[in-house]
Amino acid sequence: MVSKNEHLNRSQCPVxxxxxxxxxxxxxxxxxxxLIMGKHEYRELLESDEGISSNILTDRLNKLQEQDLVSWINHPESKRRKLYYLTDKGKDLIHILIALVRWSxxxxxxxxxxxADKLQNMQQSPRQFVDSTLGRLAQWETTFGIVAT
Known part of the structure; x- marks a missing residue:
């Protein structure tokens, strides 16, 4: 990611x-x-099909935390492991993802x-997709005692 101040002197364009x-x-x-794939552990994120390297994953998770898009809690099975989750600000990116999926x-x-297990959700209206996705996340957060941010 680009530093927060990169566009400060060049542009105030929202894009x-x-x-x-x-x-x-x-x-x-x-x-x-x-948001969509139900992954919350570092290991799960590392195993995504795109093949992100561990150093890049660590860097991006840190930057997402700095931007208040992602947070974490200790894993209930081991304090050495973390469970990552999206903040409300991070969840708002669902609209960008929907737009990219529709464009693709x-x-x-x-x-x-x-x-296949995601296709049915993707075929819903955008509003239904948002509601069902955020509903699943809310259930997961409740299970782990995460309070909305």
Whole structure:
């Protein structure tokens, strides 16, 4: 990710400022995994199909935490492990993900693959998809005692 101050002297454009936070190759994929794929452990994020390296994953998770998009709690089975989750600010990125999925479905339909267990959710209206996805996250957060941020 670009430093927070990168566009300070160049532009106050909302697109440029947003890209400072989520504009690298890996950030939205990590958000996707936390939001849609149900991954919450470092190991699970590392095993994503895109093959992120451990040093990049660590760097992006740290930057997402600095931007208050991701937080973590100790894993209930081991204090050496963490469970990562999206803050409310991070969850708001669902709208960007929906837009990217819809764009890809329109312009790269012959290349996309959506896991069968996610396809039904993706075929809902955007509002239904948002509600069902955030509902699943709320259940997960309740299970682990996470209070909305």
């Amino acid at each position: 440029a400022l947003g890209l400072d936070v989520v504009g690298d190759h890996w950030t939205l994929l990590i958000v996707r995994d936390l 479905a329109k312009h790269r339909a012959d290349e996309i693959v959506i896991p």
